[in-house]
Amino acid sequence: MTLLIAKKEVKELLRNNRFRLISITLLILLVFSMFISWNTYKKVQKEHQTAQILAREQWESQGQKSAHSAAHYGTFAFKPIPTLSLIDNGLNKYLGVSIFLEAHRQNSASYKQITDQNDLARFADLSPAFVFIFLMPLLIILLGFNSFTTEKESGTLQLILSQGASKRKLVLGKIIGIWLTLLLLLTPVFLLGFCFIVFSDYEKGDLLRYGFILISLLLYYGIFIHLSIVTSVWAKSSNFSLIILLSFWMISALLMPKLTADISKKTHKTPSAISYQENIKKELADGINGHDPSSEKAIAFKDSLLKKYNVKSIGKLPVNFYQLLMQAGEKHETTVYKNAMTQLNNVYIEQLKVHQLNAFISPTILMRMLSMQFANTDLQSHYNFTYQAEEYRGALISSLNSGPSGTVDTDFFKKNIKFKYNPITLSQTIEKNASNLMYLTIWWLLSGLLVILSVQKNKLK
Amino acid sequence: MVVIKWSFGNSICSKKQIEMIKLELKNIVRNPLVSILVLFLFIFILFASYNGKSRVNKQLEGIELVKNKENTFYTNHKNNLKSIEEGTKKTPKRVFEDPTNPVAMGNYYGGTYLTVTPAPLSVISNGQSDIFPYYSKVNIGGTNAEKNNDNFENPMNIATGGFDLAFVFVFILPLLIIAFSYNILSSEREQGTLRLLLSMPINIKTWLLKKIVFRYFFLVLLISAILTLSLAIIGVNFSNVTYLILLSSIALYTLFWFGLAFLINLLNKSSSQNIILLLGTWLLFVLIIPSFVNILASSVYPSPSRVEYITSKRAIEKEFEKKEEAILQKFYEENPSEKDKENNTTNRFRKYWNKNFILLNEKNKFMDAFESKYENQSMNQREFANKLSWFSPAIIFQNTMNEIAETDTQHYLSFQNSTKIFQKEWTEYFYSKYKNHQKLTVEDFNNFPKQKNN
Numbered sequence: 001m002t003l004l005i006a007k008k009e010v011k012e013l014l015r016n017n018r019f020r021l022i023s024i025t026l027l028i029l030l031v032f033s034m035f036i037s038w039n040t041y042k043k044v045q046k047e048h049q050t051a052q053i054l055a056r057e058q059w060e061s062q063g064q065k066s067a068h069s070a071a072h073y074g075t076f077a078f079k080p081i082p083t084l085s086l087i088d089n090g091l092n093k094y095l096g097v098s099i100f101l102e103a104h105r106q107n108s109a110s111y112k113q114i115t116d117q118n119d120l121a122r123f124a125d126l127s128p129a130f131v132f133i134f135l136m137p138l139l140i141i142l143l144g145f146n147s148f149t150t151e152k153e154s155g156t157l158q159l160i161l162s163q164g165a166s167k168r169k170l171v172l173g174k175i176i177g178i179w180l181t182l183l184l185l186l187t188p189v190f191l192l193g194f195c196f197i198v199f200s201d202y203e204k205g206d207l208l209r210y211g212f213i214l215i216s217l218l219l220y221y222g223i224f225i226h227l228s229i230v231t232s233v234w235a236k237s238s239n240f241s242l243i244i245l246l247s248f249w250m251i252s253a254l255l256m257p258k259l260t261a262d263i264s265k266k267t268h269k270t271p272s273a274i275s276y277q278e279n280i281k282k283e284l285a286d287g288i289n290g291h292d293p294s295s296e297k298a299i300a301f302k303d304s305l306l307k308k309y310n311v312k313s314i315g316k317l318p319v320n321f322y323q324l325l326m327q328a329g330e331k332h333e334t335t336v337y338k339n340a341m342t343q344l345n346n347v348y349i350e351q352l353k354v355h356q357l358n359a360f361i362s363p364t365i366l367m368r369m370l371s372m373q374f375a376n377t378d379l380q381s382h383y384n385f386t387y388q389a390e391e392y393r394g395a396l397i398s399s400l401n402s403g404p405s406g407t408v409d410t411d412f413f414k415k416n417i418k419f420k421y422n423p424i425t426l427s428q429t430i431e432k433n434a435s436n437l438m439y440l441t442i443w444w445l446l447s448g449l450l451v452i453l454s455v456q457k458n459k460l461k
Numbered sequence: 462m463v464v465i466k467w468s469f470g471n472s473i474c475s476k477k478q479i480e481m482i483k484l485e486l487k488n489i490v491r492n493p494l495v496s497i498l499v500l501f502l503f504i505f506i507l508f509a510s511y512n513g514k515s516r517v518n519k520q521l522e523g524i525e526l527v528k529n530k531e532n533t534f535y536t537n538h539k540n541n542l543k544s545i546e547e548g549t550k551k552t553p554k555r556v557f558e559d560p561t562n563p564v565a566m567g568n569y570y571g572g573t574y575l576t577v578t579p580a581p582l583s584v585i586s587n588g589q590s591d592i593f594p595y596y597s598k599v600n601i602g603g604t605n606a607e608k609n610n611d612n613f614e615n616p617m618n619i620a621t622g623g624f625d626l627a628f629v630f631v632f633i634l635p636l637l638i639i640a641f642s643y644n645i646l647s648s649e650r651e652q653g654t655l656r657l658l659l660s661m662p663i664n665i666k667t668w669l670l671k672k673i674v675f676r677y678f679f680l681v682l683l684i685s686a687i688l689t690l691s692l693a694i695i696g697v698n699f700s701n702v703t704y705l706i707l708l709s710s711i712a713l714y715t716l717f718w719f720g721l722a723f724l725i726n727l728l729n730k731s732s733s734q735n736i737i738l739l740l741g742t743w744l745l746f747v748l749i750i751p752s753f754v755n756i757l758a759s760s761v762y763p764s765p766s767r768v769e770y771i772t773s774k775r776a777i778e779k780e781f782e783k784k785e786e787a788i789l790q791k792f793y794e795e796n797p798s799e800k801d802k803e804n805n806t807t808n809r810f811r812k813y814w815n816k817n818f819i820l821l822n823e824k825n826k827f828m829d830a831f832e833s834k835y836e837n838q839s840m841n842q843r844e845f846a847n848k849l850s851w852f853s854p855a856i857i858f859q860n861t862m863n864e865i866a867e868t869d870t871q872h873y874l875s876f877q878n879s880t881k882i883f884q885k886e887w888t889e890y891f892y893s894k895y896k897n898h899q900k901l902t903v904e905d906f907n908n909f910p911k912q913k914n915n
Contacts, residue, residue, distance in 0.1 A: 047768045054772040076771055094616040097768050111767035114592055116839040118758050118846035119870055123751035239732045261618040262512045272523045273613045348615045379617055
């Protein structure tokens with residue numbers, strides 16, 4: 001019986017011209033956006049690989065100089081582009097692509113793609129994730145808004161009920177019908193996405209990540225299907241049902257995300273760039289400066305060394321004083337920068353929590369965060385990159401500061417450690433966003449509960 | 462707006478029509494949906510104005526901070542200089558701290574901050590203000606217009622975009638218009654009153670047009686009133702011509718959507734179908750066309766690869782280093798007197814800066830040529846996208862609001878350009894002092910080059 005209803009529902013939906021037009025448009029958008037992001041992905045990945053090799057070559061062939069001058073010359077760490085940016089480019093456009101690694105200071109990632117793009121890049125980005133997360137729910141609403149209201153309006157509902165169909169089975173049948181239609185449309189697209197990932201240099205876990213994105217998407221669509229059915233059961237006219245559902249979409253996809261962005265800026269204020277840098281400067285001045293052996297702090301450091309080795313002058317020290325001083329300065333600088341960056345990052349994390357909180361009104365916010373996190377294009381994976389680049393910088397600079405005291409050349413530079421980036425592993429991602437996944441499930445369950453309630457409350461007559 | 466309304470009223474309104482307007486007004490005021498929508502519109506506009514105001518305030522605070530920093534630096538050194546001239550203090554040993562040394566004051570810790578002062582109506586649109594810096598430090602060494610003074614904001618929030626007035630008008634206002642007008646004709650049919658209407662001796666198109674025109678003026682006046690009130694509440698000065706331009710562009714944009722609603726009403730479909738059609742066009746103009754134009758522009762003129770830029774820049778800097786000797790030699794051949802001076806200097810500081818000043822100009826030219834290759838690429842893309850903006854009124858309207866708010870890309874780019882030009886002036890000033898072995902005087906401190914029109 002349920003299946004019969006589902007079958008009839010699918011048949012009717014597929015015959016509907018409006019549905020055909022909209023689903024074909026969405027399919028075109030999806031396939032088109034996948035090809036575009038595949039193209040971009042390939043290009044960016046290639047550029048990135050060449051740059052990484054070139055930067056190393058430049059480092060190794062920088063010529064004869066003292067090891068510390070080499071540290072000032074510096075090198076670059078480039079942020080690799082994750083495979084799943086194919087599906088969701090997340091925040092990548094708004095984040096720097098590379099970090100300059102030099103002595104004495106920690107730089108933030110620079111050169112955001114967005115500053116080189118036209119103004120429209122900020123309007124809407126036609127990525128697969130955009131179609132999946134923002135536009136697909138509209139299709140679901142169109143599939144479901146009149147599933148009961150038309151039957152009520154035309155009087156066929158009474159007919160069906162009088163023939164002994166139970167309301168529960170009717171509702172279930174309609175839900176299954178919408179699901180089947182939706183999956184009929186989405187399965188090829190999901191498979192296409194799968195193919196794109198398989199044919200790129202994907203890493204272990206990427207396919208599973210894609211699977212997680214799809215599962216969350218299905219949960220997310222489930223919420224919209226439930227809500228469409230509930231509204232259709234409760235509403236007196238198709239018109240009213242449509243307006244209610246569209247308003248929900250607007251609040252969830254359009255209003256809430258932007259409102260949240262501004263609310264989070266108010267509740268947790270981001271420092272201005274200038275005050276951030278001034279604070280760093282102030283704290284740097286409070287510590288030891290490796291380039292200034294005549295400062296009070298440096299003299300104290302010298303005295304402590306002399307005392308430790310029980311000698312009278314620097315020349316008699318068994319260690320190189322200037323190298324140690326440089327390293328002491330470096331250590332202080334690193335702590336200052338690290339503290340500042342951690343503080344800033346904490347502000348960002350608090351702001352993200354506000355987003356998460358508002359997800360109780362808007363499942364779209366949740367879905368967006370989830371898909372970014374699984375695609376490794378969120379803030380946390382960027383932070384992971386900057387953190388590793390900083391660790392590498394620390395190791396490289398200290399190896400230079402303790403290197404030979406005369407001039408060094410290519411032979412020495414070739415032996416310097418190389419930067420190797422380890423992306424966030426899947427288990428780390430799951431640990432980080434288990435709560436988001438849970439909230440999405442709660443949304444799904446609650447909306448499902450509404451469906452059950454609407455069946456029991458005798459609204460179908 | 463008021464003027465237009467009255468002339469409209471006087472010229473074509475007969476008594477009957479005045480009656481009709483009264484009736485319409487009654488209908489609208491009594492409709493609970495309308496009051497809810499108006500309430501929301503008011504809240505949105507007020508909240509968006511408030512957001513704009515706090516963004517502008519943050520910018521003003523930042524500007525004050527950098528200006529204070531600059532003032533403290535130069536006032537301290539000026540006071541030191543006074544004491545030195547009076548003989549109560551000695552010239553500091555460290556060159557960087559010497560207030561009589563033009564290079565020390567024009568470079569290193571010295572330098573001036575150029576800032577972007579927010580436009581009077583800057584609150585209306587965030588535009589690109591969250592990705593381009595609004596200040597730049599300029600000294601002999603160069604400017605940092607493009608780097609190190611990034612606007613800090615959570616990338617998640619930047620990507621989401623703010624809730625500003627431009628968002629309310631470009632995105633939400635059309636939805637409101639749709640809610641206002643999707644069922645003018647269809648509701649009559651669905652209630653069964655259409656036949657009654659048709660039996661009367663009126664043209665149904667004119668009837669519909671009148672209704673739409675009425676709603677249009679109602680909404681435009683309402684928005685103008687709410688916007689003016691909100692701006693007054695948060696304390697924005699709107700007594701200027703640009704505010705009128707803003708109001709008229711809002712009126713034009715509203716006209717477009719009402720026109721569309723009129724056409725779709727004429728198709729004589731059901732209310733639900735009208736909503737779907739109208740929402741479809743909304744998606745098309747507001748989201749799909751802009752993103753297609755973006756994709757097209759970035760495919761025809763791809764954004765430059767900054768990853769490639771970074772490594773190429775290193776290579777090109779190395780290339781310049783190789784040229785340095787030749788440039789110096791050429792300079793000394795052309796200015797033999799400088800060569801003699803150079804040979805006579807023993808001061809390490811002067812030896813370094815003699816060379817540096819000769820090379821600086823050449824290096825700037827050399828690097829500018831390299832950078833412009835990348836800049837042009839993005840410029841072409843922007844120009845192309847601007848040409849295609851005519852496909853969607855939403856794009857044009859957004860661009861107009863950005864221009865009024867002076868938060869469009871062009872504004873920030875011309876700021877970066879003007880810093881480069883100013884940097885030359887700044888360097889020239891200190892170089893001429895340095896070249897002639899002049900010591901800075903207290904009077905000189907008041908005559909340092911200053912940013913114009915600020």
